[in-house]
Amino acid sequence: MSGSSTYVPKSALGRWFENRLPIVGLVHSSFVVFPVPRNLNYMWTFGAILSFMLVAQIVTGVVLAMHYTPESTMAFSSVEHIMRDVNYGWLMRYLHSNGASMFFLAVYMHIFRGIYYGSYKAPREVLWILGVIIYLLMMATAFMGYVLPWGQMSFWGATVITNLFTAIPVVGKSVAIWLWGGYAIDNATLNRFFSLHYLLPFMIAGVVGLHVWALHVVGQNNPDGVEVKNVERDTVAFTPYATLKDAFGLAVFLIVYAWFVFYIPNYLGDADNYNNANPLVTPAHIVPEWYLLPFYAILRAIPNKLLGVVCLFGAIALLAFLPWLDTSPVKSAKYRPVFRVFFWAFVADCIGLGWLGSQEVSDSTTLAARLLAFCYFAFFLVVLPLLGLFEKTKPLPASIADAVLASGAPAAQPAE
């Protein structure tokens, strides 16, 4: 679908340059004439939104790093210095801290959209796995970023997560000491987390490049899950069609983002993180940021520490195996009535796990978390493999164009 660049430079200089580095042609073929299925809905705007959020996080983060002090006795006050004394420091900091949440909100929409419409299925397996790697890198980046303000929840969250590594048999303790740069979380840990928090976003950007590259090789999936058969009939040009749609989606997303930044900037954060880190005072209730809560609930639900850690990472790793766990040849949930029910149950399951992860541990929450964790794994390991064998799917449309016409869109004028 791509690679067929139709770009013709208009000026002599443009031709000279294009013969030496065809980068304008690359942009032209990737973001101007690139064929986009014409039936995409607004769930497909999250790719552009995520690209924007990555850039926004890097830009605000670079500015914050100019004023932040990664030193354990000064980190907390340096964040307050940014909030009070730096011009628009409060804006940069609230954009960055809420930006992390918005980034995850968008990535969860993106991932659930991928699951609903079977976007991981052939030929998009590599594209999907690259996405899972980005998600993992995002979680590592967000976790280390949350440590930097050096509040109580930063410190104790870091304690809980780094202690997970001590569960590894034989070498666990050594690994944890290596991670900490000492025998406990301290200045050395803060320093390396700052360094890595600055590094990882650029690694994400690199993998995003591969993700987009892979996307432009195999083309986008679409709500009907049938591949493009006739480029003329089934697709529209990326620009202006997808560009404008993405721009509108992004603008609406920015309204939500701005709402959080300007009116409820501390809603998603924990109040305890405005208390300076104190290794001698354990908070009554240690909770990670909301986007990690479902995994935290799975971790706490398992009584054995090593097994808990295995399940925690397994819950994420399973995503990478989705292309082979889902045995159904039909991609879109639109034509899979039973899968659709299980999908929404899975979404509810994840939200339920998230809520349980935010609650204090009691017998009933542990029981509920075990039940929901079991359902989480069952969705991947039992439901998806079996559904493909037994589910009676609805007939697929012959082509994307047929699906569009069938859904009652007015076909007044022919395509351009």
Add this chain to the structure above:
Amino acid sequence: MIRFKNIALAPAAVAVLLALGAVSRADDAAPAPAAPAAAPAPSAATAPTPAKAAAAPNANQGAPTPGDNAADEASQPSPPRQSWSFSGFFGGYDQAQLQRGFKIYREICGNCHRLSIPFRTLSDPSGPGFSEAQIKALAATYQVTNDTPNDKGEIFKRPGIPSDLIPPPDAYPNPEAAAATFGKEPPDMWVLAKARKYERGFPWFIFDALPFVQYQEVGADYIHAILTGYTNSKDPSWNLYFPGHKIAMPQPIADDAVEYTDGTPAKLDNYAQDVTAFLYWAAEPTLVERKKTGLRVMIFLIVFAGLLYLVKKKVWAKIH
């Protein structure tokens, strides 16, 4: 594809949410114990609340219960919701209130609590708004330890200047000294209002994030509640709203403790309101600028999104 019937549903959904939000407010007004227990959800999720309530009386049997509050002992009421000038879309600080609040900090809280902000910030026009001369005079009443020694190599004290941080209390120059007296160090008050909360519980925490019913002032309500929560005359360190009720800080302020010169009645509730508002400003001095900027950003984004939608619709109309 744009589905118009879905778009038409959106305002209806918003209306339902707002109505629910209003209900959540009505609930706040009633001085009932923690609301989430009333949420009728059949899932296991709500189970912990009754379990906790059942466990609480047992836990209290060992401890001596204060006589006139035995009924309250088992429950932990949520702080009653106050109306703050700095809440809502256009909320800002009330200058006179912050000035009264600063007076209370200076005469009462400042005896034990640090407030690590520079004197100069007290001239913030959207905050307490003291004049430059007032700040200079105020700073000079404090003795500040100089950062560097003098030419004889001696550490010395000098009168404060506006760029100095408000120095720690004379009686407790370091946190350890205060901890030795009270058993716990009095927290620095500069971000206190953002560092305190109470659990809102399901489903109220959802409404707290929504436009028009947003609720960001949990920390302020908590501090106000603590200051007015010393309701047991026999035990000065018993607080109705403190988790577990036993608080290290003995009742700090009561009626007539601070003289008001602007005619505001010298009542505990007014003191609590004023000093809490002051502490909220100290924790979030950029709130007014933030909300003002936010309004412009919102108007821009909504208009911009609307225009983009129209352009998008026009361009896409060609291919339908």
